[in-house]
Amino acid sequence: MSILQDIKNAVRSRSIHVAYVDVGSCNGCDIEVLACLAPRYDIEQYGIYVHNNPREADVLLVIGSVTPQWVDKLRDIWDKIPEPKVAVAIGNCPISGCVYARRGTLTSPPVEKYIPIAAQVPGCPPRPTEILNAILSVAPLIYKDYEEKQL
Amino acid sequence: MKKSVDVSIPLGPMHPCWKEPVRLKCETAGERVLKTEMELGYMKKGIERIMRGRPWQEVMFLAERVCGICSVIHNMVFIETMEEISDIAVPPRAAYLRVVVNELDRMASHLIANFSYCYTIEHETLAMYLLNTREIVLDNLERITGSRINTAYMIPGGVRFDLLPEDAAAMLADLVKVEEEMKRYVRIFETGPLIALRSKGIGFMSHEEAIRAHTVGPTARASGVEDSDLRLRHPTYRALGFTQITRTEGDNFARNMVRFQEVFQSIDLIRKCIETLPEGPIRGGGLCKAGETSYAGEAPRGELTYTIKTDEYGRVVDIAIRTPSIMNIEACAHTMIKGATSIADVTSTFISSDPCVACNER
Numbered sequence: 001m002s003i004l005q006d007i008k009n010a011v012r013s014r015s016i017h018v019a020y021v022d023v024g025s026c027n028g029c030d031i032e033v034l035a036c037l038a039p040r041y042d043i044e045q046y047g048i049y050v051h052n053n054p055r056e057a058d059v060l061l062v063i064g065s066v067t068p069q070w071v072d073k074l075r076d077i078w079d080k081i082p083e084p085k086v087a088v089a090i091g092n093c094p095i096s097g098c099v100y101a102r103r104g105t106l107t108s109p110p111v112e113k114y115i116p117i118a119a120q121v122p123g124c125p126p127r128p129t130e131i132l133n134a135i136l137s138v139a140p141l142i143y144k145d146y147e148e149k150q151l
Numbered sequence: 152m153k154k155s156v157d158v159s160i161p162l163g164p165m166h167p168c169w170k171e172p173v174r175l176k177c178e179t180a181g182e183r184v185l186k187t188e189m190e191l192g193y194m195k196k197g198i199e200r201i202m203r204g205r206p207w208q209e210v211m212f213l214a215e216r217v218c219g220i221c222s223v224i225h226n227m228v229f230i231e232t233m234e235e236i237s238d239i240a241v242p243p244r245a246a247y248l249r250v251v252v253n254e255l256d257r258m259a260s261h262l263i264a265n266f267s268y269c270y271t272i273e274h275e276t277l278a279m280y281l282l283n284t285r286e287i288v289l290d291n292l293e294r295i296t297g298s299r300i301n302t303a304y305m306i307p308g309g310v311r312f313d314l315l316p317e318d319a320a321a322m323l324a325d326l327v328k329v330e331e332e333m334k335r336y337v338r339i340f341e342t343g344p345l346i347a348l349r350s351k352g353i354g355f356m357s358h359e360e361a362i363r364a365h366t367v368g369p370t371a372r373a374s375g376v377e378d379s380d381l382r383l384r385h386p387t388y389r390a391l392g393f394t395q396i397t398r399t400e401g402d403n404f405a406r407n408m409v410r411f412q413e414v415f416q417s418i419d420l421i422r423k424c425i426e427t428l429p430e431g432p433i434r435g436g437g438l439c440k441a442g443e444t445s446y447a448g449e450a451p452r453g454e455l456t457y458t459i460k461t462d463e464y465g466r467v468v469d470i471a472i473r474t475p476s477i478m479n480i481e482a483c484a485h486t487m488i489k490g491a492t493s494i495a496d497v498t499s500t501f502i503s504s505d506p507c508v509a510c511n512e513r
Contacts, residue, residue, distance in 0.1 A: 019165075021165055021172075022170070022171050022172055022194070023172075024193070024194050024195070024196050025194075025219070025509065026216040026217065026218060026219040026222075026301075026509050027170070027171060027218055027219035027220050027507065027508075027509035027510075028216070028219025028220075028222065028300040028301060029219070030170050030171065030219065031170070031219060031220055031263055031300070032299075032300065034170065034263070034266075034282070035282065035285070035286065035289075037279070037282060038279065038282040038283050038285070038286050039279055039282075039283045040283055040286045051167055052165065052166070052167040053167060054165070064194075065196065067193065067194060067195055067196060068195075069192055069193045069195070070172075070193065073164070077165065098216075099201075099212060099213055099216050100196050100197075100198070100201065100216075102201045103201070104197060104200035104201045104203065105196065105197050105200070105201055106195055106196055106197035106200070107196050107197070124216075124301060125219065125299075125300050125301070127299070
């Protein structure tokens with residue numbers, strides 16, 4: 001293992017940029033992701049920054065079962081994110097469709113059909129601490145020794 | 152010949168300021184916005200189609216998943232519509248407990264709306280203060296109902312859980328804390344010179360325009376539309392002596408101040424409820440019958456109407472939901488944003504009308 005890789009590992013563990021995309025949820029998971037910003041949970045003390053720009057994101061939080069409008073656009077957003085990247089499904093909707101996966105629905109869950117999902121946080125909606133925990137536990141697994149794994 | 156439109160600027164569907172996907176297309180001459188068009192449809196899940204043909208026990212949970220921010224009022228209006236169809240009486244204690252939970256939800260919704268506005272005009276300090284205060288409100292909601300967001304607290308003929316005396320005492324203590332903090336934050340908002348530069352006189356909507364665009368809720372009340380709060384017609388709120396808050400400025404500042412003032416009003420209503428909470432059962436029981444009716448209630452964003460037709464087993468045959476945000480954000484696109492002198496004001500004006508896209512498109 002090289003020194004450069006060590007430095008990269010150390011830096012990346014304290015610098016996780018998050019973008020979130022709502023592909024058709026009830027809004028409940030959205031505001032729980034926003035609640036992570038609150039000083040009570042203080043997402044930034046772990047070095048996580050939420051600024052919703054896919055071009056500089058490391059982690060994409062996908063919220064909601066997929067509506068027809070997002071079928072192609074979700075893939076576009078995923079392609080815009082630079083490597084190394086990881087997608088986390090927040091809530092029941094991207095996992096199974098939750099209450100929307102019934103007769104008459106317009107949505108087409110799960111999100112796994114469109115982009116690769118690394119972690120899932122079930123719940124309707126999950127608590128902010130659970131979302132925080134998921135981001136913190138999945139990000140190091142993906143980024144640790146990323147360059148050496150590529151060789 | 153000089154071109155009148157310089158650039159067409161698209162905003163969204165994925166935008167740092169917006170919680171939900173929606174697309175705004177602004178035609179501009181320099182920085183001045185000439186025309187705005189709104190493109191909806193990114194969140195259409197077909198929830199009314201899912202609801203059709205299902206028993207009310209299932210539709211009740213679907214109804215509160217129309218919108219996560221104001222889920223309690225969706226639950227409440229659906230249940231009260233079913234009660235009106237089936238002539239089910241609500242015990243007085245349950246009616247008061249509904250008001251308590253509904254007002255807690257309204258506080259949480261207004262706080263996150265004002266958080267979004269402060270975040271959009273880059274006053275991050277005040278935004279974080281408001282978001283932290285919202286957590287205290289959600290704690291109380293969780294203490295009473297057992298859940299932070301989707302509570303499913305109301306059922307035909309009553310509510311699920313009673314309010315224990317120790318929970319009520321803890322809630323009142325928390326409300327004192329919230330009121331003290333909110334007084335400070337409102338002073339920051341009212342007197343901040345930079346907030347005034349970004350808010351006062353920006354995104355103006357006149358009284359006539361507000362009426363012509365059928366705006367509802369805090370957006371209408373900020374433009375001075377009298378008698379536009381449906382809580383004035385709700386029997387429990389009438390018993391509590393509810394009065395409407397109206398401002399006349401009609402700009403971004405007024406819309407946010409209306410929401411701030413309604414938070415204080417909600418605190419007062421909850422206190423009055425706890426003081427005069429009648430003793431008795433919390434569930435009366437009853438049977439859901441066949442019928443068809445339309446019923447409206449006041450959501451945090453305005454008038455919310457459910458039109459339901461049921462069969463004799465209590466199954467929902469047909470349902471139509473009319474949510475408040477659709478009028479507000481269309482009015483926002485066609486009157487408030489038009490004539491904005493800077494593109495930076497477009498996002499803040501749009502957020503000040505408290506858009507809830509999940510409600511709109513269902």
